[in-house]
Amino acid sequence: MNIDSIRNGIVIDHIKAGQGMEIYQLLNLEALDCSIALIKNASSGKIGKKDIIKIDADFELDLDVLGYINPDITINVIKDGQRVRKFHPELPERLTNVIRCKNPRCITSVEQEIDHIFKLTDRENRVYRCIYCESKAKGENI
Known part of the structure; x- marks a missing residue:
């Protein structure tokens, strides 16, 4: 090729x-x-x-x-x-509208205009949590 x-x-x-x-x-x-x-x-x-x-x-x-x-x-x-x-790109501290919160009780599930924002809480394990409800982002949330 x-x-x-x-x-x-x-x-x-x-x-x-x-x-x-x-x-x-x-x-x-x-x-x-x-x-x-x-x-x-x-x-x-x-x-x-x-x-x-x-x-x-x-x-x-x-x-x-x-x-x-x-x-x-x-x-x-x-x-x-x-x-x-x-x-190499760095692991971002915050993600906005890259992943979505899957928690049905999160405000982002009810209010459609709110940005989905996640913060990096564990750099070593690459863990992100929703800033509104603290739900952990999972790989399939992309």
Whole structure:
């Protein structure tokens, strides 16, 4: 398989195999008017299999989404065909409208206009809790 290199844009690498489409949707990449390559199950010496997303445009990434999904993801910024920056997203302290509270008694279940806000309460175990009801976010809440 041959995927062209990008001239100016972003490469999101070391995505856990199978999470590429989820990230594509959460970042709302379908709204972009540029070339985007989603490579699934590419071989990786580091993690076995991985997904890769190549975006042939320079735009503002939602690092909170990427940090929440997996702070081990690698983000490469490409300018004039050269990588100018390589970094990992950080685990965000707060998430707003990235995940939803599943507690039926939470105010966010009743009031539709209220933002779903979660705060990081345990960095080591990556635990987030709703700021309104303290319910623990689960991985399937994305």
